[in-house]
Amino acid sequence: DADVTQTPRNRITKTGKRIMLECSQTKGHDRMYWYRQDPGLGLRLIYYSFDVKDINKGEISDGYSVSRQAQAKFSLSLESAIPNQTALYFCATSDGGSDEASFGSGTRLTVV
Amino acid sequence: GQNIDQPTEMTATEGAIVQINCTYQTSGFNGLFWYQQHAGEAPTFLSYNVLDGLEEKGRFSSFLSRSKGYSYLLLKELQMKDSASYLCAVRAPGGGNKLTFGTGTQLKVEL
Numbered sequence: 001d002a003d004v005t006q007t008p009r010n011r012i013t014k015t016g017k018r019i020m021l022e023c024s025q026t027k028g029h030d031r032m033y034w035y036r037q038d039p040g041l042g043l044r045l046i047y048y049s050f051d052v053k054d055i056n057k058g059e060i061s062d063g064y065s066v067s068r069q070a071q072a073k074f075s076l077s078l079e080s081a082i083p084n085q086t087a088l089y090f091c092a093t094s095d096g097g098s099d100e101a102s103f104g105s106g107t108r109l110t111v112v
Numbered sequence: 113g114q115n116i117d118q119p120t121e122m123t124a125t126e127g128a129i130v131q132i133n134c135t136y137q138t139s140g141f142n143g144l145f146w147y148q149q150h151a152g153e154a155p156t157f158l159s160y161n162v163l164d165g166l167e168e169k170g171r172f173s174s175f176l177s178r179s180k181g182y183s184y185l186l187l188k189e190l191q192m193k194d195s196a197s198y199l200c201a202v203r204a205p206g207g208g209n210k211l212t213f214g215t216g217t218q219l220k221v222e223l
Contacts, residue, residue, distance in 0.1 A: 042215040100157035
């Protein structure tokens with residue numbers, strides 16, 4: 001089983017719809033992140049959380065919200081999806097003593 | 113601001129050595145990472161440098177010069193499976209792994 005699991009793997013949704021992307025981890029890490037990846041732009045940080053009560057905006061948080069339901073769960077919501085939110089979304093985790101982040105397999109989101 | 117530059121594409125021959133460069137200009141620095149990403153898959157950690165010098169790990173080595181804002185990833189004895197995108201990322205100060213990524217270098221290994 002994957003250490004960092006994202007659901008769904010693929011999703012097509014319509015403009016204006018609300019959608020939630022979910023991430024869960026079994027690594028026991030306290031820190032979780034959401035990134036999006038677009039061709040030619042690389043990975044960009046949307047939100048990050050250092051523990052259950054800590055939520056922080058990243059580089060491109062407009063149009064997104066997050067919820068840290070538990071140490072192991074971090075969900076990303078698009079309240080009203082728009083086509084330029086079409087991208088590959090990655091969840092990542094790390095702990096305080098580690099230098100590396102572990103990434104989930106990604107969610108490919110298409111907004112039509 | 114944050115600016116990380118790396119070449120868009122490189123091609124190399126199986127068995128050869130390739131060097132992928134990365135230059136950065138960031139408002140803070142707390143380490144530089146290299147990740148490998150195969151198409152449609154998650155990035156996987158390759159190496160980490162926070163002090164100047166060379167870090168070697170098997171066929172992969174990474175070098176950092178903080179004064180020059182420069183790093184490179186060296187891949188030796190190239191294999192076809194090394195065809196992937198290589199992402200350079202700088203970690204911001206303040207804890208955690210808030211990473212600013214370059215756009216990645218797509219490496220193609222040919223026979």
